[in-house]
Amino acid sequence: MRLRGWWICCVPMLAWGAPVDPVPSVMWAYYHQLFLANAPFVFDERVKLLAPPFAEDARQVPLEIDARAFKGDVVKILAWAELNPLPQIVDFQPMERVLPWLSIRVRIEQATPLRATVLTRDGLWHVGSALIDAAGGGCTAPSVVRTQPGWEDHLGEVLGGRYPRATFSRVKLHVAHPMDNGMVSGIPEFFINHAELRSDDNRLLARMELFPAVSENPNLAFDIEGPGPTRLTLRDTSGSQFEAAIP
Amino acid sequence: MSPRWIMLWLILFSLPVLAELDYGLKPRLIADDTWLLEGSTANFTKDNGGNIVNVGFIVTEAGVVVIDTGPSRRYGEALRQAIARVTEKPVIQVLLTHHHPDHALGNQAFKDVPIGALAGTAELLHAQGDSLAENLYRLVGDWMRGTEVVLPGEVLQAGVKTFGSHDLQLLHLRGHTGADLAILDRKTGVLFAGDLVFYQRALTTPHTPGLAQWQADIATLQGLPWTLVVPGHGPIATDAKPFEQMRDYLTWLDHLLRDGAAQGRDMSELIRSPIPERFATINLARYELTRSVTHLYPQYERTQMQPINTQQ
Numbered sequence: 093m094r095l096r097g098w099w100i101c102c103v104p105m106l107a108w109g110a111p112v113d114p115v116p117s118v119m120w121a122y123y124h125q126l127f128l129a130n131a132p133f134v135f136d137e138r139v140k141l142l143a144p145p146f147a148e149d150a151r152q153v154p155l156e157i158d159a160r161a162f163k164g165d166v167v168k169i170l171a172w173a174e175l176n177p178l179p180q181i182v183d184f185q186p187m188e189r190v191l192p193w194l195s196i197r198v199r200i201e202q203a204t205p206l207r208a209t210v211l212t213r214d215g216l217w218h219v220g221s222a223l224i225d226a227a228g229g230g231c232t233a234p235s236v237v238r239t240q241p242g243w244e245d246h247l248g249e250v251l252g253g254r255y256p257r258a259t260f261s262r263v264k265l266h267v268a269h270p271m272d273n274g275m276v277s278g279i280p281e282f283f284i285n286h287a288e289l290r291s292d293d294n295r296l297l298a299r300m301e302l303f304p305a306v307s308e309n310p311n312l313a314f315d316i317e318g319p320g321p322t323r324l325t326l327r328d329t330s331g332s333q334f335e336a337a338i339p
Numbered sequence: 340m341s342p343r344w345i346m347l348w349l350i351l352f353s354l355p356v357l358a359e360l361d362y363g364l365k366p367r368l369i370a371d372d373t374w375l376l377e378g379s380t381a382n383f384t385k386d387n388g389g390n391i392v393n394v395g396f397i398v399t400e401a402g403v404v405v406i407d408t409g410p411s412r413r414y415g416e417a418l419r420q421a422i423a424r425v426t427e428k429p430v431i432q433v434l435l436t437h438h439h440p441d442h443a444l445g446n447q448a449f450k451d452v453p454i455g456a457l458a459g460t461a462e463l464l465h466a467q468g469d470s471l472a473e474n475l476y477r478l479v480g481d482w483m484r485g486t487e488v489v490l491p492g493e494v495l496q497a498g499v500k501t502f503g504s505h506d507l508q509l510l511h512l513r514g515h516t517g518a519d520l521a522i523l524d525r526k527t528g529v530l531f532a533g534d535l536v537f538y539q540r541a542l543t544t545p546h547t548p549g550l551a552q553w554q555a556d557i558a559t560l561q562g563l564p565w566t567l568v569v570p571g572h573g574p575i576a577t578d579a580k581p582f583e584q585m586r587d588y589l590t591w592l593d594h595l596l597r598d599g600a601a602q603g604r605d606m607s608e609l610i611r612s613p614i615p616e617r618f619a620t621i622n623l624a625r626y627e628l629t630r631s632v633t634h635l636y637p638q639y640e641r642t643q644m645q646p647i648n649t650q651q
Contacts, residue, residue, distance in 0.1 A: 142607050148633040154606035195605045227474055251644035255603025262603040266644060311637075313605055323649075336647040 111135050115205040115221045119174045127170055127180070128209060128217050138162070139220030141171070141208040150200045150230030152307045155181070157208040159192035162218065166192040167211040173305055175204035177231055178273055180303035186314075190289060190298040191260060195313035198305050199230035199273070235279070237270040237308050248334035250324065257315070263338050264313045267326060273304030284310060286327040292320050360482050362390050362414055364421040369575055370527040370567055372398045372505070374425060376409075376418065380540035380573050380622040383410075383441070388482030389475055390414065392441040393569055395531055396422055397524060400503030402431030405452075406522060406531050408445030410475060412486040415445025432502065434509075435491055436533030436571065437516045438464040440471040446489035456491035457511055459518025463546070465490055495520060510560075514553030515571075516546040521560055528566030535560060538573030538581035539620055541627035542588065544634045550593045557585050584621070591615060592631060600639040609636060 113120055114135055124130060138161035147153045159166055169192060171181040176199070186192050192210065208220040237243050251266040267284065274281035287300040298314065316322060322338040366374040378392040389410030397404045403422055408415045422430060433449045435456040436442055443464055446454055456464070468488035476483045497511040510521040515534045522531040534543070535556050547553055561582040568576050599609045609632045614624045 142611075144607065144610050144629045144633070146629070148630045152633065152637070154610070154633070156605055156607040195607065197606070227477060248648070249646060250648050251641060252647040253603055253644040262605075264603050264640070264644060266641060311606075311640075313603070324647075335649045337649050338647060 115223045117205045131217055133217035133219050136218035139208055139210050139218045141206055141220040141222040143206055143222045143224045147200045147224055147226035150226050151233055152197045153200050154197050157194045159210045162212055165212045169210050171208045173204050173206050176201050176305055178304050181305045183301040185299045188297050189317045191315040193315045197307040197311045199307055200226045201231040202226055202228040232275050234276055235270050250336040252338050254338055260315045260317045262315055267310045271308040282329055284326050284328045288325045290323045362417045364417045366421050366425050370529045373527055373529050383478040385480045389441055389479045395569055398426045399505045402429050404432045404502050405430055406434050407436055407442040410441040410444050411483045412447045413482055415448030419448050436520045440475050444486050453493045454491040455493040455495040457518040457520050458494050461491050512556040513548055514556035517548050523563050530565035531569045532560055534571035536570040536581050536585055538570040540572040540622045541624045544631040550589050554589050557582055596636055596639040600643040606636050
């Protein structure tokens with residue numbers, strides 16, 4: 093047959109229309125299945141995942157997740173670091189008054205693609221991506237907290253601040269906790285895995301699941317619309333509960 | 340293929356690997372008896388082999404005093420050869436300004452000479468040297484081959500140390516790493532400022548005890564009777580411009596962090612802050628801002644937050 097190779101011409105068409113991943117990733121398909129259950133998605137620049145180009149301190153890498161383009165339409169935001177041994181970072185559900193914006197510091201084990209995926213009410217996942225370079229070792233480095241004598245006495249202590257902006261206020265939190273991820277020899281998992289923000293009248297404003305990729309002594313920031321005090325509840329894997337009031 | 344052909348191919352393809360890595364060190368006379376090996380103001384790369392640092396030596400009547408030994412064993416050995424091309428006098432003393440790898444990893448080439456450093460420098464090099472060296476292997480690669488940490492054997496204190504006709508005034512300062520040695524040659528007026536002074540190259544902050552301390556050290560250095568300033572990184576100067584640039588940059592950085600914390604700005608927001616036009620000549624300002632914010636911002640942030648626990 094002279095035309096045996098004709099189908100070769102159609103190969104480019106197979107790739108046509110397939111979403112173009114903005115970062116070089118070997119694991120997107122895997123995580124798409126694992127965390128998003130193969131649900132429909134788009135790579136979307138409107139989900140801003142802002143990370144420095146390199147991790148100066150692989151144990152404290154600042155991430156900013158900005159999905160304010162979908163304000164009022166967000167069900168939840170999942171974030172992970174693809175090449176981390178423990179990839180998951182956070183499952184954030186902003187509800188009333190809390191904007192779909194989050195700042196968090198994380199551990200990075202090596203240079204990796206980062207993802208922040210936003211589920212909107214129409215059932216579509218919007219995927220924001222970033223790439224970070226790192227010397228590595230952030231996840232397996234020994235704890236800094238545990239070298240400080242008397243750290244147990246400060247467990248769960250929360251430092252907070254509220255900073256007014258034009259249409260909302262920024263709430264920043266710093267929590268004393270070793271956030272042991274189970275990867276340091278002889279120290280089992282022990283980390284804050286749940287956080288809630290509630291209004292004065294006990295309405296749930298935002299809920300958050302945290303995973304061990306979150307840095308020790310977690311730093312978190314939210315943007316909250318409207319005035320009034322806000323209550324924060326944290327729970328760790330040993331069942332301890334910590335409460336704080338944001339003025 | 341005959342064995343002879345295979346041999347030929349092997350030689351051909353391994354030529355780039357066999358090519359000798361050469362720092363091309365050329366000492367420059369900057370004052371009487373005083374020589375400088377000026378590094379680039381770039382970052383560590385596989386092209387420069389870590390030669391981003393200023394290393395000096397003073398040829399005294401008693402012998403040669405070397406100030407810092409460079410980033411690798413290869414550099415240290417090249418430095419020794421460069422010194423031998425300039426003078427027949429033996430090297431009699433090494434003075435380390437601080438423990439950072441680009442200044443102290445050439446020590447292996449000076450094992451036969453007393454290597455002096457502040458007590459704090461020796462402790463820091465002992466604690467961090469291996470991981471600092473490891474990071475340099477990652478950044479510059481094969482230039483580092485065979486490089487190992489050699490700890491200083493002599494503890495230096497503030498005061499005057501005399502070599503031949505050169506009275507060297509040693510200052511124990513802290514701003515850059517917590518243990519920083521500055522050296523003023525009272526005979527020539529040359530001030531080896533170490534990394535307390537960066538000029539036209541953004542300063543680095545991984546081990547600074549605080550920017551206020553650094554500012555105080557700059558004032559101390561500027562008040563000395565110097566005629567020529569040798570920064571740890573960047574071009575030498577006979578005027579006060581390096582001090583002015585340091586003061587300006589440190590003040591800007593301090594205000595940026597303080598105002599950012601007071602306004603509750605996020606760390607990654609601060610990393611993206613615009614860099615003032617007047618710092619356009621400073622190499623690596625953007626890169627070092629990312630690093631400095633990571634190092635320093637958490638302390639600034641905490642001063643602007645209050646304990647808010649209701650119960651535990």
